[in-house]
Amino acid sequence: MKHxxxxxxxxxxxxxxxxxxxxxADFPEKNLQGAIMWGAxxxxxxxxxxxxxxxxxxxxEEIVLVNKSGGAGAISxxxxxxxxxxxxxxxxxxxxxxxHKVLGxxxxxxxxxxxxxxxxxxxxxxxxxxxxxxxxxxxxxADAQANPGTVKMGSTGPGGLPFVVGAMLxxxxxxxxxxxxxxxxxxxxxxxxxxxxxxxxxGLTAVREHIRAGRVKALAVLSDTxxxxxxxxxxxxxxxxxxxKFLPWGPFYGVFAKRDIPDDAKAKLTDAFQQAAATEQFxxxxxxxxxxxxxxxxxxxxxxxxxxxxxxxxxLEAVGETKVSPAEFGIAKP
Amino acid sequence: xxxxxxxxxxxxxxxxxxxxxxxxxxxxxxxxxxxxxxxVTMAVSIxxxxxxxxxxxxxxxxxxxxxxxxxxxxxRSAILLNIPGAPSAIATAFDGFxxxxxxxxxxxxxxxxxxxxxxxxxxxxxxxxxxxLVSDVALMFAPRDYLLLALMGLLLVASLSGESxxxxxxxAAFGACIGMVGMDPMTAEGRFTFDTVMLLGGIPYVVxxxxxxxxxxxxxxxxxxxxKPIKQDVSKIIPSWSVVLKYLPLSIRTSxxxxxxxxxxxxxxxxxxxxxxxxxxxxxxxxxxxFGEGAYEGLVAPESANNAAVGGAYIxxxxxxxxxxxxxxVIIGALYIHGLKPGPMMMIETPHxxxxxxxxxxxxxxxxxxxxxxxxxxxxxxxxxxxxLLLPLIIILSxxxxxxxxxxxxxxxxxxxxxxxxxxxxxxGFQVGPIILGVILGPLMDVSYRRAMxxxxxxxxxxxxxxVTSPISLILSLVVIWLIVxxxxxxxxxxxxxxxxxxx
Numbered sequence: 013m014k015h016x017x018x019x020x021x022x023x024x025x026x027x028x029x030x031x032x033x034x035x036x037a038d039f040p041e042k043n044l045q046g047a048i049m050w051g052a053x054x055x056x057x058x059x060x061x062x063x064x065x066x067x068x069x070x071x072x073e074e075i076v077l078v079n080k081s082g083g084a085g086a087i088s089x090x091x092x093x094x095x096x097x098x099x100x101x102x103x104x105x106x107x108x109x110x111x112h113k114v115l116g117x118x119x120x121x122x123x124x125x126x127x128x129x130x131x132x133x134x135x136x137x138x139x140x141x142x143x144x145x146x147x148x149x150x151x152x153x154a155d156a157q158a159n160p161g162t163v164k165m166g167s168t169g170p171g172g173l174p175f176v177v178g179a180m181l182x183x184x185x186x187x188x189x190x191x192x193x194x195x196x197x198x199x200x201x202x203x204x205x206x207x208x209x210x211x212x213x214x215g216l217t218a219v220r221e222h223i224r225a226g227r228v229k230a231l232a233v234l235s236d237t238x239x240x241x242x243x244x245x246x247x248x249x250x251x252x253x254x255x256x257k258f259l260p261w262g263p264f265y266g267v268f269a270k271r272d273i274p275d276d277a278k279a280k281l282t283d284a285f286q287q288a289a290a291t292e293q294f295x296x297x298x299x300x301x302x303x304x305x306x307x308x309x310x311x312x313x314x315x316x317x318x319x320x321x322x323x324x325x326x327x328l329e330a331v332g333e334t335k336v337s338p339a340e341f342g343i344a345k346p
Numbered sequence: 347x348x349x350x351x352x353x354x355x356x357x358x359x360x361x362x363x364x365x366x367x368x369x370x371x372x373x374x375x376x377x378x379x380x381x382x383x384x385x386v387t388m389a390v391s392i393x394x395x396x397x398x399x400x401x402x403x404x405x406x407x408x409x410x411x412x413x414x415x416x417x418x419x420x421x422r423s424a425i426l427l428n429i430p431g432a433p434s435a436i437a438t439a440f441d442g443f444x445x446x447x448x449x450x451x452x453x454x455x456x457x458x459x460x461x462x463x464x465x466x467x468x469x470x471x472x473x474x475x476x477x478x479l480v481s482d483v484a485l486m487f488a489p490r491d492y493l494l495l496a497l498m499g500l501l502l503v504a505s506l507s508g509e510s511x512x513x514x515x516x517x518a519a520f521g522a523c524i525g526m527v528g529m530d531p532m533t534a535e536g537r538f539t540f541d542t543v544m545l546l547g548g549i550p551y552v553v554x555x556x557x558x559x560x561x562x563x564x565x566x567x568x569x570x571x572x573x574k575p576i577k578q579d580v581s582k583i584i585p586s587w588s589v590v591l592k593y594l595p596l597s598i599r600t601s602x603x604x605x606x607x608x609x610x611x612x613x614x615x616x617x618x619x620x621x622x623x624x625x626x627x628x629x630x631x632x633x634x635x636x637f638g639e640g641a642y643e644g645l646v647a648p649e650s651a652n653n654a655a656v657g658g659a660y661i662x663x664x665x666x667x668x669x670x671x672x673x674x675x676v677i678i679g680a681l682y683i684h685g686l687k688p689g690p691m692m693m694i695e696t697p698h699x700x701x702x703x704x705x706x707x708x709x710x711x712x713x714x715x716x717x718x719x720x721x722x723x724x725x726x727x728x729x730x731x732x733x734x735l736l737l738p739l740i741i742i743l744s745x746x747x748x749x750x751x752x753x754x755x756x757x758x759x760x761x762x763x764x765x766x767x768x769x770x771x772x773x774x775g776f777q778v779g780p781i782i783l784g785v786i787l788g789p790l791m792d793v794s795y796r797r798a799m800x801x802x803x804x805x806x807x808x809x810x811x812x813x814v815t816s817p818i819s820l821i822l823s824l825v826v827i828w829l830i831v832x833x834x835x836x837x838x839x840x841x842x843x844x845x846x847x848x849x850x
Contacts, residue, residue, distance in 0.1 A: 052391040053675025061391070062683045065398040077395065078753050082547020083529050090543045115534055118543060164801060170534035192489075192800050193532045195612075195793075198675075202611050202668050206485040208801065221667050221689020301682055 039099060039277045040073040046102040046267075049088035049109075051081040054196065055134070055217050055301075059265040060104035062297045063131060066288035071280065075102065084108045084171055086118040093120050093270065099277030102128065103268040110321040111171045114328060114343075116335035121321070125268035126278060127313035129285035131294075132303040134263040136177060136234040137245060139219050140211040141204055142227070149232045149251035152211060153185045160188035166200035166212030167191040170333070173263055174200070176324055177213035177234065179331045180261075184254040204228060215263055216242075216302035234261060239304075257346070258323055264306070266313070282309045322346045354698040355705035357403070364407045368706060371411020372713040378412060379419020380431045382556045383747020386416035387672040394680045402684035407706055409680065413673050414710040417615060417652055418462045418718060425454045425645075426729050427740055429560035433552060434615030434652040436782055437623035439559060440506070441637065441644030448640055451726040452580040457642055458649045459718030460585055461597045465650035466711040468601035469608070469657020473664070474704050480658075481665040484609045486818055489797035490809065492612050494822035496791035499617055499783070501829050502624040505637070506779040514780045517771070521784020522792075524554055532796050544756055551785045553748045553757045554764055558778040560744040561765025564737045566772050571733050578726045584719055596626060596643060597650040604651030608658025612794075614671035615652040615659075616786055622651030628832075657707065664700050666690050 046064065050056040057079060064075050080088045085108040095101040103125060112118040138149065146152045156163045167174040178191055192209050194200040197218035204212050205227055213234075222228045223245075232248040233239060236259050248255045267285055269278070288294060289307040298305045308316060323346045325338035358364040378389045390409050397405035420435030425442030438458070445454040472480065500518065507514025527538040528548025539545035600622035607618035626637075626647035633641035659670030667689035669675035681688045686696060693700055729736075748761040768778050802808035813819045831837065 051672075052387050053669060053672065053679050057391070057676075058679040058682055061394045061398075061679065065395055077391075079391070080547075080752055080754070082752075083543065084534060086529075086543055087547040117529075117534065117546070161803065169531050190800065190803060192797055194797070195531060198668060199611060202485060202662075202666075203489075205666075206488065208488045221687055221691055225690035225694075227666075227690050296685065297683060300685060300687055 039274070039280045040071055042100065043073055044071070044075045044100050044102060046075045046077045046104050047080045047088045047092055048077060048104045049081065049085035050079070050106065052079050054081075055215065055263075056104060056106045056265055058301065059131060059303075060267075062301075063267075063285070063288050063294060066291055066294055067284045070284040070287050077104070083117060084112070084169075086112055086120075089118060089120045089124075092268070093124060095270070097270045097272045097274075099269055099273035099281060101269070102281070104265075105268060106265055107173075107263050107320065107324075108171060110317065111176075111324060111328070113341050114325045114334040114336055114338050115171050117171070122268060122317050124271055126271050126273065127309060127317060128267040128269050128278075128281045129289055130264055130266040130306050130308050130313045130316055131285070131289050132265050132298050132301075133260075133306050134265075134303045135216040135239055135242070136173065136213055136262050137216050137219055137223070137242075138177070138211060138213045138231045138234070138248070139201075139204065139223065139228040140231050141207055141209070142229055143207060144210055144229075146211075146231065148246060149248060152231060153181075153187050153252070156187035156189050157185070161190055163189045163211070164209040165189045165191045166204050166209040166214075167193045168196055168200060169193040173197070173215060174213045175333070176328065179333050180255065180258045180327050181213075181252075182331045183327055184252050184258075201228070218302075220302045235259060258327060261320070261323060264316075264320070265303070285309070318344075319346075350698070351701050354701035355708075357702050358407055358706040358709050364403060364706075365709070367404055367407040368411045368709050369713050369717075371408040371413075372415040372710050373411075373717050375412040375415020375417075376419040376422070376714075376717060377415075379416035379435075380422040381747060382423060382429045382431050382560060382744060383552060383750045385432060385552070385672075385751075386413055387676055388750070389416065390673055390676045390680075394676065394683060397680075398683065402681075402686065403702065405680060405684065406677075406703070409677055410703065410706045411710045411713070413656060413677075414466065414653075414707065414714055415717070417656055418459070418649075418714055420652075421458045421462070421645075421649055422455065422725060425458065426451055426725060427560065427736075428563045429556060429740065429744065432615075433555060433782075433786065434619050434655070435648070436555065436559075436616065436779070437619045437648035438645060440623065440779060441635075441639070441641045444635075444638065444640035445642075445645075446578075446726075446729055447576060449576045449579050450640070451578050451729055452583045452722050453585070454642075454645060455722045455725065456583040456585050456719065457589065457593070458645050459715065459722075460590055461593060461646045461650045462653040462718065463711055463715045464594070464597045465601040465604055465653035466656060466714065467708070468598060468650075469605050469654035470704060470707050470711065471657075472602075472605045472654075473657040473660050473707075477661045477665050477700075480606070480609050481662045481668075483818075484606075484611065484662055485666075487610055487612070488812075488816065488819065489794050489801060490812060490816075491818050491822055492610075493791060493794035493798055494813075494819065494826055495607075495610075495613065495617070496787045496794055497826050498822070498829060499620055499624075499787045500791065501826070501833075502620055502783055503780045504833055505624055505627045506777055506783065508638070508777045509775065513774075513776045517776055517778070517780035518784040518788075521554070521781035521786075522788025523784075524549055524781070525551065525785040525788040526792065531793055532800075547752070547754075549760055550751045550757060551782070552751055553760050554785050555782050556744045556747050557761040557764025558768040558781055560740055561761060562768030562772060562778065564740040564744075565765060565769040567733060567737055571737075573733070575730045575732065575736075578730055580723045580726050583722050583726075593642065593646045596630065597646050599629070600625060600647040600650045601654035604654030605658040605661075607651070608655025609661040609670055611662055611668050611670060612790070615655040617790075618655045618658075619648035619652040620783065620786070622647040660703065660707070663688070664703060665693060667692060 092103040420432030423431040424439035428443040662668040
């Protein structure tokens with residue numbers, strides 16, 4: 013009797029220890045939630061929905077995706093930041109929060125988050141309406157300098173990709189264009205084809221098929237080294253060598269969690285997303301999508317984010333497009 | 347070529363799994379559409395993850411079904427409960443709900459189903475034969491033209507104001523203010539946000555819609571809580587040929603409005619159905635009942651237009667890879683994920699996709715006719731539920747719907763606030779229709795105007811010049827002017843003068 017009682021006790025203690033151990037190693041033990049900072053059908057949404065089904069089998073739990081768009085991503089960063097630091101709420105975001113501080117939109121940026129994975133980097137191309145006489149960036153810049161404020165650039169509003177590239181071009185060439193903001197890259201490219209704007213810097217994702225079909229012409233790609241598959245598009249540094257200091261630059265898509273989530277959750281998430289981003293399926297999707305898989309996490313990703321923020325905010329500052337100087341937030345000069 | 351075209355067209359008809367998925371999608375879509383707050387966009391984005399490992403054709407068949415069913419489903423709750431299940435069903439509630447109050451919900455749903463299918467077919471027909479042409483015209487629409495379209499839509503306030511035009515204008519302006527809350531898309535500056543991040547995302551217009559229509563209606567009905575619910579006549583649900591023929595001309599006219607507005611990348615079924623309603627109100631001289639009191643014409647117009655807008659939305663998507671509305675934007679994402687390259691080359695490199703989609707849309711439309719006309723009796727009987735049961739149900743549905751949009755608890759507070767405010771507005775003789783009109787069209791007008799002004803370097807003269815030199819702008823400007831003038835005494839004066847001249 014006594015013997016069996018001891019045995020039972022030992023067993024239960026062992027079992028308890030075992031389950032405790034399992035529990036600690038067993039993040040996640042319930043469904044996760046993923047907040048996407050842009051609306052359904054946008055680039056960030058597409059990337060999120062492409063990677064998540066590849067992550068779920070590795071994690072062994074589902075990630076329930078919700079679009080929480082608004083405030084150029086500020087709604088989502090604030091939301092995820094207000095959730096418990098348990099690793100169960102993820103943020104699927106693009107580059108935008110890195111500009112929120114200097115544009116006065118939000119006090120939160122990616123410094124408050126742990127970069128689980130910067131999944132991919134977009135390539136930027138400057139495209140022009142076919143009816144324009146320009147054949148190179150030189151022609152465009154010369155035209156914009158000769159007729160200040162009349163060449164129309166498609167934009168997506170302050171903080172958007174065309175806005176930043178426009179600011180960089182302005183610093184490098186001192187040209188003057190009229191930025192017409194649209195609801196996103198897609199509507200901007202539509203307007204470009206209709207001749208309602210003259211040129212537009214845009215992610216390759218949004219324009220590649222239109223370049224291929226010959227509906228718009230590509231003037232330059234924002235890179236100083238040739239990009240596989242885009243060899244026929246001139247590099248921006250060929251016509252504007254001053255642009256080199258901003259490179260490499262482009263939009264990016266990533267997954268983030270709060271900075272102070274438990275270490276085992278960090279490790280589990282990082283591992284799961286790294287495995288997913290390394291799959292052939294995701295690589296193929298990204299290639300079709302017009303982006304380059306980066307698949308970086310942790311410190312390496314943090315360095316990437318810091319560099320991106322420094323280059324971008326200071327070039328906006330240089331042309332007077334910031335509300336608050338990056339210096340106020342301790343963002344180092346590039 | 348023609349052979350393979352037909353083969354791709356028939357693909358979903360002959361393959362049992364595609365056939366089944368299209369049917370399932372359509373049926374599910376009707377329910378998704380009928381529940382306010384559950385949108386087709388949301389359903390299709392969830393389907394992307396769900397169908398991740400599927401064959402692309404299967405995934406698309408399911409999505410097409412949900413899309414067709416969902417656009418139609420919005421009319422169900424609009425007619426039965428006065429809560430439009432989707433923004434494109436707002437105009438349906440204006441005359442649909444009065445019909446339900448008269449015990450004619452069954453007939454209303456029957457007519458709605460038939461004209462939805464007619465609208466759907468016209469949309470598909472235009473897609474099949476004129477897609478490249480329509481998308482070229484759609485590209486020519488400049489920001490100033492969207493401004494004119496928004497203006498045209500806002501003139502509807504005259505049709506929706508009820509007794510007092512002043513009250514209608516107040517409501518539309520109030521709606522426009524609600525629509526402005528949040529980050530200004532042109533300057534990234536917060537408007538009416540009181541420096542809070544919560545308001546930076548704005549107020550979803552579906553929340554305003556459910557609040558002003560659903561919750562306020564439920565509160566209003568508390569006055570009649572003791573009244574016995576109206577007995578619904580469900581004997582003759584399927585409309586006779588003569589009825590269909592009677593409304594066919596209007597249905598065809600408004601379908602063409604729907605296809606074109608749907609094909610424009612900046613506007614969708616919601617604006618199409620409102621403009622179609624306005625067209626019906628202006629062009630039909632002797633409606634079956636006065637508009638707003640249960641005119642079948644008021645159902646025919648918006649329901650033809652919003653289903654025709656589906657075919658329209660596919661036009662820029664399939665020819666250019668540009669979404670015609672929010673749902674096609676999500677479907678484009680799905681195509682990427684399944685390894686296709688949506689864009690202008692898609693028609694050339696994967697031509698089968700075009701005819702497969704056209705065939706699939708046609709099939710879904712046939713299923714819509716079947717599912718739409720069965721089960722109406724049960725739906726119609728829902729209105730016969732005792733008020734004590736029905737009203738709490740409406741409130742719960744509204745709250746769930748409002749929360750589902752962004753999973754944001756603040757939206758529920760907006761919903762209840764709008765509901766209570768809408769109730770007092772109704773008591774004071776205000777109409778809630780113009781508020782929603784303002785919420786939808788106000789922001790479109792705001793950004794289009796500013797975009798147009800920026801495009802011409804803030805020169806009003808230049809804008810005026812473009813309004814008369816561009817053919818599209820000129821036509822739209824003339825329509826706007828005619829819409830305004832036709833509401834004044836001027837045409838009657840001219841007529842009187844002419845007839846006097848003749849007799850003299």
